[in-house]
Amino acid sequence: MRNIIDMTNDAAVRAADPQFGRDGLNIVVATNHESSLANAERVALAYGRGDAMSLPGMAIAVKDNIATLDMPTTCGSRILSGYVSPYEATAITRLRAQGAVVVAKTNMDEFAMGSSTETSAYGPTRNPVDPARSPGGSSGGSAAAVAAGITEIALGSETGGSVRQPAAFCGVVGVKPTYGRISRFGLVAFGSSLDQIGVFARSVRNAAIATYAMAGGDLNDSTCADVPVPTTPEPVEAYRGRTLDGVTIGIPTEYFPPSLDADVRARCDVAIEVLRGLGAKIVDVSLPHTELAIPVYYIIAPAEASSNLARFDGVRYGPRAADVSDLREMYQATRSRGFGAEVKRRILIGTYVLSHGYYDAYYKKAQSVRALITRDFDAVFASGVDALFTPTTPTPAFKIGAVTDPYEMYMSDIFTVTANLSGIPAISLPIGRVGGLPIGGQIMTRHFDEPRMFHVAAALEAALGGEAHA
Amino acid sequence: MAVTETDIRKIADLARLSLGDEEVPAMTAQLNSILAHMDVLTRVDTASGTEAGSDAITSAIALARDVKSAGAPLRGDAVAPFPMNATAPMLAPDSEDGFILVPRLSTHEDV
Amino acid sequence: MTDWSQKYEMVVGLEVHVQLKTRSKMFCGCSADFGAPPNVNTCPVCLALPGALPVINAEAVRLALRAAIALDFTINLQSVFARKNYFYPDLPKGYQISQYDEPIAVRGTLRVRTPGETATHDIAITRLHMEEDAGKSVHDRYPRKTAIDLNRAGVPLIEIVSEPDIRSAAEAGAYLRTLKQILEYAGVSDVSMEEGSLRVDANVSARLHGATELGTKTEVKNVNSFSAVERSLQREFERQCAMLDRGEVVRQETMIWDASRGTVRPARSKEESHDYRYFPDPDLPPLILDPDYVARLRHTLPEMPRQLRQRFATEFGLNDAELDAVTAESSLAAYFEGVARAHGDANAAAKWMMGELAAALNETGTGIRDFPVRAPQLAELLDMVRDGKLSHTAAKGVFATMRSSGKSAPVVAAEMAVTQVGDDSQIEQWIEEVFAELPAETSRFRAGEKKLTGVLVGAVMKKSKGRADPKKVNALLSKVAG
Ligand SMILES: [Mg+2]
């Protein structure tokens, strides 16, 4: 019991350490030591009583777009400055029931719109591996929190790769579960048909435990599937040391274009050989519509976002522009001052592609192509492929401020958005370093086949051993 | 399809974002450059056998749905509001007598 | 005023919003009741707090389907909820969840008979879709500010959109009254314009008789009764005809009905460029209905007014006016049937309901559901009248006391001592007394002067304090005379 409170206290102290705050790596944007300790005491009491828990006393850091009662939820935006949610996300409630304790809210790209955590109103987060570099994004704060050792587990959210890409950049494990696997209730919406809460951890095992702790149907989210959830931790334990005999792993050629960073390619080649060595059957496959994923994503996500972000109008919560003469001016001033440049850009794109006369050409067309991308995956999995292995990102972590063209930034999601568009689960895990910078490898499986995904990932993780971080 | 500055002003107005006159040309250029990348989609044949419209829109959801073999889940008609530890007027920037207050629309019609 | 209808034809389409009778809101568990203090019936979902998501209310779907079946709609087994995007402070999410290109029901019809006409007209109804209500904006309570109450935000509605098939103000009124009646029978809504559970927007245009193209339409708003719909349509039609006749062009705009002046005027607010950017709500998978469920609903739908009317006509032999009266509302019809069956004389039941009962309901403003005298009790009262135990006049008094006391007809009649006396010997005794008091009239009567019957009956009735059965008195007097 003492141990649980001590563990929480240590994590809470780390979370509040200035080196991780605004003047340091800018990972943590809010803490509540008192509340964290109170929660730890409750967990300790319940655990002492003998309540079954998969994460007793596990300190977690939570992305700033997931509703928590005891710390603000601001989505890295001025428009939610100081906003404390009066209700809690289903995912948080479930984690707490398993004994986890929230110790920090982490920095993120504003409303999760970005791939570098540079669009945050709190300023950019720095990568603990190399503070001159970006941790990736949009869940850069959570990835960095795990990489910096503030917590063992952190929650992020994905719309187009916002967990896997920063996991790859920071050298940690990042999971995007199947769309509908974890309730979105309490996750501030960006692109509703793509959004999914994800997990960062130092190990595949912990990532699996946390994923399963949050998974399962939720009557408050109509898109959350009531699909049976594997019990933990047994299946995860079972992955250890298990070979990949009988497992077919597809290598999609489109994810290894000539332009791929040579170091990334080299580490992937090593990983593929390791997978083969574990007994997996390695086959080349094709996902022909992959190149269309970015255009499709950057129509659908902003379209949904333009509508999702309409509620931030200064009427019911959040700060409101005061020096205005009428309602219309209040809306415009509140929103124009509250949102940063990237959010405004995406709201405008989204509004445009939905507007009269353009809907069919952009939005409807994008949805049709999205169906083709999904069909690519369906065909490959139907052909007997159990899992796909790809690089997570085309390059290792880039320097803060290095990517200035919006579209170039969007391209860093090229290998990750496809899983969001088709809804399949995907995991990124460290497969080695080049020049000190972590490289991530990605494993994707069929809808709701997280067990297979964790199995392959855990086997690869174990086989790579220290190699993954070297 | 090129976006004009007039389009940008109209869209910004629809989205209740005010763009300064100096911002409009840059935003127009950025949107055009981004949307130019999207034009690749117009060349994709989606006419044959692709689910268009709402089916495709919810393709991810539809896959989850297949597992449950039904559409949107329905809830019973019980009065059971999700609990909150603050009331609406407490959250609002301006309120009185339980009402949320906003500046009146200048073109407001008394009906 | 010019009678424009000789030259021009009125073309009307109606959009009717109806609040469904559910306990909770369309997408959250908040109470849908009226009358709570402002913003009390709110939660993360209907306040549109960051992260909140909608979940469809099954009962709202059931009621929408009942309405659609009652109006002969084709049910779409798959329908889609879409987002209608616009900014308004009583619209918390910045979009309304509504159905757009895949509504729950399409192609309904409503058979309408305009008063004074014999033929019926089938009005086509384009669609019936489900949506959520907005909150309430109060503009006149605080200086320069608008007060928002979100209790109503998210309350379930159906919107019923007719084709432009309506050709006169009176027909619009008939359409609305018939629609209201059917929805009330289907039990889906309180359908009260006064309480806001039924709201009407009317699109109206004018064209030369014989023209096939539609004229430019305007939308008439702020109408809060059926008769106001009729009057506002007539005014707007006249305004448009006068313009067309002067060679002017009608502008597509929103017109506001000013009930106090009986005029329409253009809405003052500058017309927004509306672009609702509809798209399927990604938070809600398509609504997929089980065909068996829809079939079951079809079977459990109660008798609709048209069928009921037919049955009452054959079974009880009521005339049109009586049928109109007793089938106006389903509860009234059930009440009538209860009285008619228990009492046996359907015509007497209908007459009483059209006379005394209608007056009583009018006077108190209550509906039949809350009326204290229930059908079996009224039947008992009518039984007493038929059996000669109460005069019609006395029965009215008894009815009034039954309403206030809740006691049965025999008890009230006894307490009031108004029970009619049908006993021959008692009546004969009163007759003897009258003969003694009025010897002149009596002898002329006995001599065969029949016109004196009235005088003598009146005197007997007076003597009995109205309790003597006048039929009996008449009969006994004729015996004497005979
Ligand atoms: Mg409507």
Ligand SMILES: [Zn+2]
């Ligand atoms: Zn609610």
